[in-house]
Amino acid sequence: MSQQFDPSLVRQSYRCELVEELRSTGSKVVGDVTLLIPKSLGFCWGVDRALAMVQEARVEYGARPMWLISSIIHNPRVNADLRDQGIGFLRGEYSLESAWENLSENDVVIVPAFSATVEDMDHLRDRGVAIVDTTCPWVIKPHKRTLRYVKEGFTTVIHGTVGHEETEATCSLILSEGGHFVVVYSIQEAECLAAFIEGEANTDELVGSLRSGSFSLGFDFDVHMQHLGVINQTTMLASESRAIGERLRVALSNRDGEAELENNFRDFDTICRATQDNQDAAAVVAEKNPDLYLVVGGYDSSNTKNLARVGQRLGVPSFHIEGPHCLGEQIEYRHRSSGEILQRGDWLPSVRPLSVAFSAGASTPDTLLGEVIERLLELS
Numbered sequence: 001m002s003q004q005f006d007p008s009l010v011r012q013s014y015r016c017e018l019v020e021e022l023r024s025t026g027s028k029v030v031g032d033v034t035l036l037i038p039k040s041l042g043f044c045w046g047v048d049r050a051l052a053m054v055q056e057a058r059v060e061y062g063a064r065p066m067w068l069i070s071s072i073i074h075n076p077r078v079n080a081d082l083r084d085q086g087i088g089f090l091r092g093e094y095s096l097e098s099a100w101e102n103l104s105e106n107d108v109v110i111v112p113a114f115s116a117t118v119e120d121m122d123h124l125r126d127r128g129v130a131i132v133d134t135t136c137p138w139v140i141k142p143h144k145r146t147l148r149y150v151k152e153g154f155t156t157v158i159h160g161t162v163g164h165e166e167t168e169a170t171c172s173l174i175l176s177e178g179g180h181f182v183v184v185y186s187i188q189e190a191e192c193l194a195a196f197i198e199g200e201a202n203t204d205e206l207v208g209s210l211r212s213g214s215f216s217l218g219f220d221f222d223v224h225m226q227h228l229g230v231i232n233q234t235t236m237l238a239s240e241s242r243a244i245g246e247r248l249r250v251a252l253s254n255r256d257g258e259a260e261l262e263n264n265f266r267d268f269d270t271i272c273r274a275t276q277d278n279q280d281a282a283a284v285v286a287e288k289n290p291d292l293y294l295v296v297g298g299y300d301s302s303n304t305k306n307l308a309r310v311g312q313r314l315g316v317p318s319f320h321i322e323g324p325h326c327l328g329e330q331i332e333y334r335h336r337s338s339g340e341i342l343q344r345g346d347w348l349p350s351v352r353p354l355s356v357a358f359s360a361g362a363s364t365p366d367t368l369l370g371e372v373i374e375r376l377l378e379l380s
């Protein structure tokens, strides 16, 4: 399978003139509504690449049955488009029963941009399927770094989400090499870890304050908290990742002394460029204090969730929505902390002129963002 790809294959199919115009101008006044858009938003290089590789594989493998493990990226619209093209799903809502167990040499399986676990890759190799590996090179960066930590005898602290495919893949890689990990989701969870390191919390308190599945199997708190190396799931909030690294550095310094940090602490920024660019650009727009800030992307998309947090941190009324169907008399949105999908009225400010800022996750097609903008204009 060629690693070359043609992003225009993807960009053409999800092209939206309104979004292109806004991208080049940054803003547009329509009636008494000002639309604001950040310099960087939407599809990233890794998503373009993954989708283009799928299209190339369809040509290369012709009529052979083609499968996705669960989804190619975290966007329902894009996954539905692939389903319409006849690509099957091995796991999740649209999967066929026993398809995973019954894979054979005639099948083609697409590994998603966020990678797959060691166990899943072993299964695919055992079944002899043709593998189209679209793992984003940015995702390989934390993999390489954690292998180095394992080799040095360090426990990996992952700023990530338990259950997210990318973090699951990283955890399985660490375990397969005989290493250990702790996953922390937020600065609050990192504080709990720091309190334990500084002797201010015991094991039960620490385990109780982190999510189930945060520690590797067989984690020994006396042994595996001595040497720590930090990495990030590529799509986390960059400012929070930096704060977590710094908090753990201070905790180890408090416990063992500054001079020991060279021997017991490592920190390596593995946030991807697209995530960083989208967050920085979203902050610039949110700082203009729009009356409303809408972030468009799949509810399970990590980078979209963090784009929504950028607005909330700056005190702008912000909503993470999945598409135009979320906007009506009520708004459907994902709650930032609980993750619940909620509805509420009175979401559209009555002030005129009205300024509305938008952003979109790295897996959100321009067409979907364009439909959201059109819907907003209709309603206002």
Ligand code: SF4
Pocket: 044, 045, 046, 047, 113, 136, 137, 138, 139, 234, 235, 272, 273, 274, 275, 303, 362
């Ligand atoms: S968000 Fe970053 S890590 Fe994920 S696919 Fe895009 S470029 Fe790769």
